Amino acid sequence: MSVRPRQLPLALETAIGYSIHDFVVTxxxxxxxxxxxxxxxxxxxxxxxxxxxxxxxxxxxxxxxxxxxxxxxxxxxxxxxxxxxxxxxxxxxxxxxxxxxxxxxxxxxxxxxxxxxxxxxxxxxxxxxxxxxxxxxxxxxxxxxxxxxxxxxxISPPDDALLNAIMAKLFADRQLVIESQLISYVLNRIERCPAKMIEFVKRVDRIALEQKSKITRQLVIDVLASMQMDTDPT
Missing domain, CATH: 3.40.50.300 (P-loop containing nucleotide triphosphate hydrolases)
Known part of the structure; x- marks a missing residue:
């Protein structure tokens, strides 16, 4: 029985654009x-x-x-x-x-x-x-x-429009394509702060690369579940 080897992505951080053109004003x-x-x-x-x-x-x-x-x-x-x-x-x-x-x-x-x-x-x-x-x-x-x-x-806490824009930008910075409906799905199920959003996108990027997969609803669900498991007390 053969086992298909996984592609192991290099642990490299994607640089997040800090130019004025990358900033979302709301x-x-x-x-x-x-x-x-x-x-x-x-x-x-x-x-x-x-x-x-x-x-x-x-x-x-x-x-x-x-x-x-x-x-x-x-x-x-x-x-x-x-x-x-x-x-x-x-x-x-x-x-x-x-x-x-x-x-x-x-x-x-x-x-x-x-x-x-x-x-x-x-x-x-x-x-x-x-x-x-x-x-x-x-x-x-x-x-x-x-x-x-x-x-x-x-700076006031981010509103829905800003959170959606930030999430879309985080995926775009990594050259990842995600449907807008999935972004809304994630924001309704994740702690609504940029730090958690950044962690979510990192995990999605890594798993999608490992599996050579598009960003699907099931992949998103799996990542959300893994983040929840990490935060639950043992």
Whole structure:
């Protein structure tokens, strides 16, 4: 009895497009999109973009960075960011959270950006976070005061139109074809957050490649079941 060998796909991540043309603008993210696109006509050179995981913060930040020629720096080591800001280079810090940065260094960075506006009017600082700055548990009072005055742009939770568009884009990024009815079927049976959607598409892609199969309703059902099994307590 012969056994047909499975095609084993390489464990490679498909790059998700982060260009402005890949971004889906709908109600929940339209305010943030318009604000970031308005750079350098910001009311303040200091901005925090807040939203839950998978809300599109990194995509929006990438769009702004491409527009402003900003440089992303490691939030755990801000000396290089301070040096860049002192030269008028726009700075991007991603995923700011309590305890992940040196408060004195961040305070210094903010001061450098603010004080450099005379000589470097394009100098800016954009920080992304799942939390508002008020929830960063800041101990340095001077920094807490600075953060209270910072421009805060929040991304609302995604609506149905955005979730459908995100799911369609995730499949398109992997050059996968799926019927729109199946996308609706999935969204009614999966946790409605982009992180889970990304995981779902990864699994569908892998299994479809292993089986050399189109994306069928049965394949979708099987992947949903496997994800449910992974989340159920043992």
């Amino acid at each position: 109600g929940p993210n339209s305010t943030a999109f318009k604000f970031l696109k308005s750079w350098p006509q910001w009311p303040s050179p200091l901005v925090v973009l807040a939203g839950r995981e998978g809300s599109g913060k990194s995509h929006l930040a990438a769009i702004w960075a491409a527009q402003s020629f900003a440089v992303q720096f490691d939030k755990k080591r801000l000396d290089p960011a301070i040096e860049a800001a002192s030269q008028g280079i726009p700075v991007l810090l991603e995923d700011m959270a309590p305890g992940c940065f040196d408060e004195t260094e961040l305070f210094h960075l903010i001061n450098v950006v603010q004080q450099g506006q005379v000589n470097f009017p394009l100098g800016s600082l954009l920080m992304t976070s799942r939390l508002r700055p008020a929830d960063w548990q800041i101990k340095l009072l001077d920094l807490a005061s600075r953060l209270k005055a910072i421009s805060l742009i929040e």
